Amino acid sequence: MIRHLLFSLLFMPLLICAQVTSHETLLLMGSRFDITTVGAGAGAEEGYNAMAIAEIQRIERLISSWDPNSQTSAINAAAGDHPVKVDAELFGLIQRALGLSRLTDGAFDISYASMDRLWRFDGSMKAMPEADNIAASVARVGFDKIVLDEAKRTVFLPEAGMKIGFGAIGKGYAADRARQLLEKAGCKAGIINASGDLTAWGRQPSGEDWKVAITNPLNKEKAFAWLPVNGRAIVTSGNYEKFVRFNGTRYAHIIDPRTGYPSTGIISVTVLAPSTELADALATSVFVMGVDTGLDFINQIPNVDCIIVDEDNHLHTSGSIDLQTTYQHD
Ligand code: ADP
Ligand code: MG
DSSP states (O other), X not given: OHHHHHXXXXXXXXXXXXOEEEEXXXXXXXXXXXXXXXXXXXXXXXXXXXXXXXXXXXXXXXXXXXXXXXXXXXXXXXXXXXXXXXXXXXXXXXHHHHHHHHHTTTSSOGGGGGSOOOOOOSSOOOSOOOHHHHHHHTTTXXXXXXXXXXTTTEEEOOSTTOOOOOTTTHXXXXXXXXXXXXXXXXXXXXXXXXTXXXXXESXXXXXXOOEEEEEETTEEEEEEEEEEOSSOXXXXXXXXXXXXXXXXXXXXXXXXXXXXXXXXXXXXXXXEESSHHHHHHHHHHHHHHOHHHHHHHHHTSTTOEEEEEETTSOEEEOTTOOHHHHSBOO
């Protein structure tokens, strides 16, 4: 009896500390989200998952340009006509997006959404679009045309047909917010992975750092590196199936909003940055900039790194990343 009691006492602290990992995969913001949380058991993790999902759905209702009832849709519908008052949250997101446009010299631009859809990347294009049509396709694009009134908290797209969209920043923003909410609620560890836009905090129940596999785009079954995630977000942008080839040039599905031409030379970009929002936007930007300009650009930003896979399947890494020595190959 005494021995039994001793046994329970000895093991009680262990039982109390035992951590449980819970995992959920679902479609949010038109993308696959994988949510992993660590909790103390007794359903705490499921509660965390539900909290994260509700937060991402809330953000989707606010910023989605696909949802006709969102504030973003209200801004787009009023283009060329009148300014629209929005929530402080959306106003802040737009202000930061414009800051990123200035930082990237327009490679990142939420007004890309008004581009004419001249390019198709599903194999159905037989000829390159005419140069004049390509130039005309970006006529209504231009982040510097967007008028923000901070005092009234309004957003105005001054030309009819202008549109904004958060395809290259929204998932990252939602992942950051969900993580912040969970941390505040006491969730000590987890991962939010929005189709390759990933933020992780805390440690695995085993005490190890979370690790993220960087896969070879041409052989997705095989990871070529495992990165430990230590407080930074990791975002990979790239779709290896979506491209079109004309005269020996491979055009990828991300289009330069300044020229209307698709980006060339890059298959995938992985960016590590302090926030998922920033990493998301910069991954798309580096895609548009190309290998050389992209690397130069990332090397100038403290605490931001990138790994680029070019179309010949060569790796390029920013200054402080050394895949040979820092990361384990499998
Ligand atoms: P993926 O995960 O498809 O590689 P990204 O995170 O790079 O995607 O975002 C691509 C999406 O961002 C596009 O589908 C489009 O909605 C939007 N987008 C494309 N080009 C730009 C750009 N230059 N600036 C801002 N957003 C863009
Ligand atoms: Mg992106």
